[in-house]
Amino acid sequence: MKLLISFAAATVVFLFLFTPIVNSQVPEGSRNEIEARGILSIPSGEASFSSNGTSGSVISFDRDFDFRNELGFEIRFTHRTASGKHKFQGGYAQTTWNRNTTLSRSFTFRGDTFVANLNTSADLRLSNFRAMYAYRWGNEKFRIGPMGDMGVITTRLNLSGTTNNGTRSGSGSISKFAATVGYDLDYRPSRRINVFNNLGAIRFQGERLFHVEGGVSIFATRYLGFSGGYKAERYRVEKDLDFLKVKAHGPFFGGIFRF
Numbered sequence: 001m002k003l004l005i006s007f008a009a010a011t012v013v014f015l016f017l018f019t020p021i022v023n024s025q026v027p028e029g030s031r032n033e034i035e036a037r038g039i040l041s042i043p044s045g046e047a048s049f050s051s052n053g054t055s056g057s058v059i060s061f062d063r064d065f066d067f068r069n070e071l072g073f074e075i076r077f078t079h080r081t082a083s084g085k086h087k088f089q090g091g092y093a094q095t096t097w098n099r100n101t102t103l104s105r106s107f108t109f110r111g112d113t114f115v116a117n118l119n120t121s122a123d124l125r126l127s128n129f130r131a132m133y134a135y136r137w138g139n140e141k142f143r144i145g146p147m148g149d150m151g152v153i154t155t156r157l158n159l160s161g162t163t164n165n166g167t168r169s170g171s172g173s174i175s176k177f178a179a180t181v182g183y184d185l186d187y188r189p190s191r192r193i194n195v196f197n198n199l200g201a202i203r204f205q206g207e208r209l210f211h212v213e214g215g216v217s218i219f220a221t222r223y224l225g226f227s228g229g230y231k232a233e234r235y236r237v238e239k240d241l242d243f244l245k246v247k248a249h250g251p252f253f254g255g256i257f258r259f
Contacts, residue, residue: 031082037227039231087136215230225256
C-alpha cells in the first residue's frame, strides 16, 4: 500500500512539473467534464444499532473487524461557465468493505448478542449523491471561492454470525439528507493541467459531516485526460437511538472526457 501511494505521488509530481511545457489549446466551448474514478479507501469508525427501544453496543470497525482497504468508485459531471466564475458539479460515489473474522469480544447488534471467539462476517457500505455549486473569483489561471453542496448519504452495516440465539443475520442502515459549506479551488498553470482542491464541512446537533479532496487532472489529448489525488471524508449520522460514524481516506485515480 505504501509503495502504491509513493508511486502515485511521484507520478503526480512528475506530471505536475513537466506537463506545463505543453501548451495545447482547449477547444472552444469545452466547459463540461465527465469523470470516472477508482478510490482506494482506508476505513475506520463505529456504529450502534438498537432494537425495540434498547440501545445496542458500540461496534468499532477498527477493533472488532479491522476492515481492509477496498476499491470504490465515483462518477461525476462538472460544468464551468464561460467566465469560469460559476462551477456546477454532481456525482455519485460508493464503497463497500467486507470482512470475515473471529470476534475478540461479544457485542449486541439489533437485539442479538454476537459471541466472542466465534466467526462473524460483516460488510459496511457508504454511498452518497452530491450536487455542488461554487462561485469563484480570480482569472483564467487561478480561481477560488465559496462552495455549497447538498445530497443524500446512505450508510449500511450488515452482520452475520453466531449469536446467543443461534446463527443470525442483522442489518442497520441510515440515510440522511446532508449539506456542507466550504470552498472550491482550481489552478490551471497550462491548458492541459488543472490542480484542484475542494473542502466542505458542517456540524448540526449530533451530526458531523466533512469531506476534502485535492489532486491534479492532466489531458493527454484535447478531449481525454486522467486525474489523481487524495480524498478524505468523515460522516457521523444518527437516527433515533442508532448512529453510524465512518471515516475513510485514500488515493484516487480516474479518467476524464471533456466536451
